Amino acid sequence: xxxxxxxxxxxxxxxxxxxxxxxxxxxxxxxxxxxxxxxxxxxxxxxxxxxxxxxxxxxxxxxxxxxxxxxxxxxxxxxxxxxxxxxxxxxxxxxxxxxxxxxxxxxxxxxxxxxxxx
Numbered sequence: 001x002x003x004x005x006x007x008x009x010x011x012x013x014x015x016x017x018x019x020x021x022x023x024x025x026x027x028x029x030x031x032x033x034x035x036x037x038x039x040x041x042x043x044x045x046x047x048x049x050x051x052x053x054x055x056x057x058x059x060x061x062x063x064x065x066x067x068x069x070x071x072x073x074x075x076x077x078x079x080x081x082x083x084x085x086x087x088x089x090x091x092x093x094x095x096x097x098x099x100x101x102x103x104x105x106x107x108x109x110x111x112x113x114x115x116x117x118x
Contacts, residue, residue, distance in 0.1 A: 001081045005092075010075050012099045013068050020065045027058035067100040074102075083107050085116060
C-alpha cells in the first residue's frame with residue numbers, strides 16, 4: 001500500500017481511537033454515578049436499564065478500540081490491508097468503511113456464519 005494512503009488510514013484510526021477512548025471513559029463514569037435517592041420503582045428500573053445499556057455500549061466500544069489498536073500495530077509491522085486469516089488483500093472500499101477490520105469480506109462473512117476457524 002502507498003505510504004500516503006497508509007498515512008490516511010493511520011490518521012483515521014488515531015481519530016477513531018481518540019473518540020472511542022473518550023466514549024469509554026464517559027460510559028465508565030456514568031456507570032459509577034448512580035442516583036441513590038430514587039424512590040419510584042419506575043425511576044429505578046429506567047436507571048438500571050440505562051446503566052446496563054451504557055455498559056453494553058462501553059463493552060462494544062472497548063472491542064472496537066482493541067481492533068483499532070491491532071490495526072495500528074499492523075500498519076507499523078507492514079501487514080495492514082492484508083486479511084489476517086487468508087492473507088489476501090482487503091479491498092480499499094472495505095478499509096475506507098471499516099479501517100480497523102482484520103478480515104477481507106469473504107472471511108468476515110465466514111466468521112459471521114460461524115464457519116471461520118480462528
